[in-house]
Amino acid sequence: MAGTGKAHLRSETDGLLRVENLVVEYKSPGGGAVRAVSDVSFDIVAGETVSVVGESGCGKSTLAKGVMQLVPTASGTVALNGTDLTKLKGEALRRARPNIQMIFQDSISSLDPHLKVRALVEQPLKVWGRGTDEERRQKVDELLRSVNLDPEIVGDRKPAEFSGGQCQRISIARALSIEPQVLVCDEPVSSLDVSIQSQILNIIQDMKKRYGLSLLFISHDLSVVRAISDRIVVMYLGKICEVSTPDKLASAPAHHYTHALVSAVPVPDPKLGRRKAILQGEPPSPTNPPSGCRFRTRCPAATEKCAAEEPQLREVSPGQFVACHHPRA
Secondary structure, eight states: OOBBOOTTOOOTTTEEEEEEEEEEEEEOTTSOEEEEEEEEEEEEETTOEEEEEOSTTSSHHHHHHHHHTSSOOSEEEEEETTEEGGGOOHHHHHHHGGGEEEEOSOTTTTSOTTSOHHHHHHHHHHHTTOSOHHHHHHHHHHHHHHTTOOHHHHTTSOGGGSOHHHHHHHHHHHHHTTOOSEEEEESTTTTSOHHHHHHHHHHHHHHHHHHTOEEEEEOSOHHHHHHHOSEEEEEETTEEEEEEOHHHHHHOOOSHHHHHHHHTSOOSOTTSOOOOOOOOSOOOOTTSOOSSOTTGGGOTTOOHHHHHSOOBOEEEETTEEEOOSSOOO
């Protein structure tokens, strides 16, 4: 997978969010730097759900935080409605943020334990001075009902009194209170029971339609993202290896890493025999990634070219782009 390039980007006039050549680095104990996100580009058009998948440590959550400008970015651009967020500082960045909001993985710790639910959801409206007291109260009641919570029952209770799934509903209501255009969902269901996961996903999908949202959805679960995505971006060790539609990714993954991910998804039919693609070895150290293609040390199709030259994203079928010198047929 280690690939770069912009062949998968659509026209600049079509994109709502456009990320180009984004690099996010963390300092390592030895004094060097770890590129958690290395030269990543993608775009989202209005009303679209783009999901980013990959194993733990591939840079998915760091990418989401880089897009939100919650962590410093070393280079690259994050253009929202044509405005580059990486160039904004202080008050200018603060005023741009209502257009892009985030739901965090740990729903309980992302809520202030000292505030009651009604105050939590109303807080963004107060900060931005939107509406009168009565208008804000009506807005909060509407948002809580939209995520299947009764404001009369939950409004005066604190987050510690709720389950993880209920806290995630509160987080969704809070994120939507100032009517963003883009909602960034960082593994919003990974810590929840399977039965609750489907409820939260249904709520997110319903909110997307109701409020005309565009979604950046971060997950390690292919079965989840296939159900909700318009486009899927696959990452490995800080880089993009494949960009595809859900159907194409499931039926004909072009990258060898993507093939391994897809083959690992359980099939709920014991009569369907399927050989899993077993990857050899462990992921390389992000402090010292392999030359050329970062996946080559685990790839069954690797050659000398893979070590010498980094692959570029290129279109191998309509809507399917892969960064590989020897893609799967």
